[in-house]
Amino acid sequence: MKTHKCDVAIIGSGLGGAAAAAYLSRAGYQVLVIDRLPFVGGRCANLDYQGFRLPTGVVWVSDGFHGQLCRDVGASFEIRVPKPEYFYRIRGKDYEMPAKGGLRAMIAIAAEEAEANRAMAALKRGLSWQEPPMSISVKAWLQQFSADPSVLGIFEMLSTLSSGLRTFELPAGEFFRYLMAMSAVKNYGFVPGGCGNITEALAGVGKANGAEIWLRAPARRITQKNGLVTGVLVDTAGGQVEVQARAVLSNAGPQATVDLVGKENLEKGYLGDLEQKLHASPQIIIYVASDRPLLECPGLTFLTESRRVLFMAPLTNLCPELAPKGQHLTEVAAFLGNSLPPYNLRQELDLAMADIRDNLPAFDKHARVLLAGCYHGGWPVMRCWPGNYLPQKTPIENLYNVGDGVAPPGWWGSPSAVQSARIVIEDVKRRISPGEASR
Numbered sequence: 001m002k003t004h005k006c007d008v009a010i011i012g013s014g015l016g017g018a019a020a021a022a023y024l025s026r027a028g029y030q031v032l033v034i035d036r037l038p039f040v041g042g043r044c045a046n047l048d049y050q051g052f053r054l055p056t057g058v059v060w061v062s063d064g065f066h067g068q069l070c071r072d073v074g075a076s077f078e079i080r081v082p083k084p085e086y087f088y089r090i091r092g093k094d095y096e097m098p099a100k101g102g103l104r105a106m107i108a109i110a111a112e113e114a115e116a117n118r119a120m121a122a123l124k125r126g127l128s129w130q131e132p133p134m135s136i137s138v139k140a141w142l143q144q145f146s147a148d149p150s151v152l153g154i155f156e157m158l159s160t161l162s163s164g165l166r167t168f169e170l171p172a173g174e175f176f177r178y179l180m181a182m183s184a185v186k187n188y189g190f191v192p193g194g195c196g197n198i199t200e201a202l203a204g205v206g207k208a209n210g211a212e213i214w215l216r217a218p219a220r221r222i223t224q225k226n227g228l229v230t231g232v233l234v235d236t237a238g239g240q241v242e243v244q245a246r247a248v249l250s251n252a253g254p255q256a257t258v259d260l261v262g263k264e265n266l267e268k269g270y271l272g273d274l275e276q277k278l279h280a281s282p283q284i285i286i287y288v289a290s291d292r293p294l295l296e297c298p299g300l301t302f303l304t305e306s307r308r309v310l311f312m313a314p315l316t317n318l319c320p321e322l323a324p325k326g327q328h329l330t331e332v333a334a335f336l337g338n339s340l341p342p343y344n345l346r347q348e349l350d351l352a353m354a355d356i357r358d359n360l361p362a363f364d365k366h367a368r369v370l371l372a373g374c375y376h377g378g379w380p381v382m383r384c385w386p387g388n389y390l391p392q393k394t395p396i397e398n399l400y401n402v403g404d405g406v407a408p409p410g411w412w413g414s415p416s417a418v419q420s421a422r423i424v425i426e427d428v429k430r431r432i433s434p435g436e437a438s439r
Contacts, residue, residue, distance in 0.1 A: 002241045005437040006032040006212075008428065009232050009243050011219045011260070012251030014042030015058065016403035016417035018202040020249055022073040023425050025209035028434035032243060033203070033211060034234050036218035039196075040203045042251070043379065044414060046194035051324035052370060054287055057381070058195040058414045059313060059331055060300065063187040065415050066198060075201035080318045081189035082298035088157075089303050089359065090150060103158070103179075110150035110304070119146040127179060132172035134387060139167035153304040160310050160335040161302070162412055163386040164281025169339055174387035177410030185415065189299075190319050222248055222261040222399065229399040232260075246432045247398040249424060251417075253383045254278055254390055254405045267395045277388035278405070280380035282343065284308070284334040284352050290367035293317055294330050294360045301359075308334040308348060309355035329370070332356055336374075339385070345374050386412055392424050398431065400424045 008024055010017045013035040025031045039045055043057030061067075063079050070077035086102070087094040090110050097105055103123065108116045122145040126132055132141045138159050142152065152167070159167045162178040191197050203213055214236060221233040223242075231244040250257040254274055263271060288294065295301055295314040302311045313331040316323045323329040334352035336343055349372060357363055375381045383405030384390055392406045393399075402424050407416030 002239065003244060004032065004241050005244045006030045007245065007432060007434060007437045008032070008247045008249060009034065009245035010249045010251060011222075011232065011257075012042060012403070013037075013040040013199065013203065013213065014251050014403060014417065015044040015199055015414050016421045017042075017249065017251030018044075018199045018206070019069060019073075019418045020251075020402055020421040020425055021206040021211050021213075022075060022202040023421070024428065025206045025211040026073055027429065029428075029432075030435065030437050031206060031211040032245070033206065033213045034217045034219055034232065034243075035213070035215050038216050040213065040215070041196045041199035044195050044199045046196035049371060052287070052289065052327070052329055053194050053322045054371065055194055055331070056196070057375070059190070059315070060188055061191060061195055061198065061414065062185045063189070065185045065418070067187075069418055070198065070201060073202065073205050075198075075205045077198065077201065078192055079187070079189045080192060081187050082318055084297070085188055085299040087297045087299070087301045088154075089301055089305070090154075091305065094297070094301065103154075106154050106304070107151055110154055111146065111148045115146055115148050115151065119151055121145075126172075126176045131176035131180075134171040134173040136172050137168050138170045138172045138175045141172035142167070150304065157302050157304050157310060164283055164335065164380075164382045164412075165339050165385060166335070166337070169385070171387040174410070178386065178412055181410035182412075182415075190313075190315060192319050193321060194319075219252070219260055222250070222257070222396075224261060224265060224396050224399070227395070228397045244437070246436055247400070247428050249400045249402050249421075249428075251403045253378070253403065254401050256378070257394065257399070257401055261394070261396060261399065265396065270395050274390065277384065277390060279340060279385050279388065280376060281339055281382035281385060282336050282374060282376035283381035284336065284345075284348060284372065284374050286332040286334065286352060286356065286372045287370040288330040288332060288356070288360070288363070288367050289323070289370040290328045290330065290362070291326065292362070292366050293328050294362055294367060303355065303359060306355045306359070307351040308336070309352055309359065310335055312359065330360075330367075341376075343374070343376070348374075382412065392420055393427070400427070
């Protein structure tokens with residue numbers, strides 16, 4: 001069997017893995033990234049389909065976060081920030097939200113003055129004094145202060161946006177942590193050519209600094225000896241390779257990591273935590289092709305009174321290169337009625353399509369569904385419910401998880417994947433010196 005030595009092996013080239021590879025290779029570590037797919041990026045990539053360039057997951061990024069990540073490591077980054085960034089559709093009318101105080105403005109529009117004041121006072125207390133406990137859901141917390149359906153709809157929209165969970169599923173404390181953490185992340189927009197350009201740029205930085213990236217190279221087993229990780233067995237076109245590494249970072253998700261290292265090698269308490277806490281957030285994504293723009297706004301339109309649809313993103317209003325000439329592309333994101341299986345996906349899709357027809361009047365005449373799919377199981381919108389924190393470290397020394405399955409408190413989505421990678425990178429630097437694999 002062939003062997004390959006490196007300081008750090010990274011399983012999966014999604015945003016968390018790609019960010020870790022860029023940071024570590026710049027710090028002088030010998031890095032190997034392996035991925036079972038034929039492209040880098042995982043759920044932060046793009047696929048060509050019938051002349052359109054479709055996101056595999058991430059679609060909406062921030063110059064203040066994703067852009068800063070790229071600037072930190074010297075990767076190229078381009079963003080087109082719509083003005084305005086958002087519209088909120090309340091009782092059939094679209095409202096442009098101010099740059100500051102958007103949530104308060106929505107509540108004021110949606111509710112009578114007294115009702116709005118009660119909800120806003122509770123919101124202020126949670127943000128400036130003490131967040132609600134984790135033992136109460138967002139819905140139960142809000143119902144103490146408001147029964148207005150429009151106010152409930154606003155928080156339903158924000159809950160699913162922040163976590164992929166409905167208000168009855170998301171702990172109120174975690175919701176407020178998200179609002180606090182993400183309040184500093186500014187200037188959202190679309191990446192010309194798609195968000196896959198970000199992970200490709202990060203991969204380019206890694207390669208420029210000596211990192212190797214093997215595609216179509218699935219990990220078969222994470223190896224360990226006496227509780228210390230030793231590397232990864234990898235299938236390649238040339239046969240199986242034994243990768244010897246001082247540290248292994250898995251961006252494949254906590255469950256996949258368990259499967260690769262073997263339950264028999266892990267502590268019962270760790271496995272029990274994963275079984276109890278590891279629940280993925282599902283989402284339906286519908287890509288709509290049309291012969292004309294379906295929305296006038298350049299950014300996202302959030303729906304506060306819908307069956308399933310959370311937002312509509314007219315991608316080609318700012319990024320026409322994502323569609324063939326004369327065609328337009330709109331992404332519609334919808335969330336399921338509940339986040340735990342079993343799902344009736346046919347029924348969920350029908351409800352989402354009813355929302356589309358209600359909110360895009362030109363759909364039947366000028367548009368068609370290009371592709372519809374449900375993100376769940378091993379390819380979810382979020383690998384772990386926010387609030388169900390799982391550690392980056394595993395019981396195997398120097399074996400880590402990175403990605404949204406081990407998100408830090410208050411973080412969600414692609415930023416959480418990067419934040420988890422940053423935590424792991426700092427621990428790797430404390431424990432391992434760069435270049436040890438070649439000594």
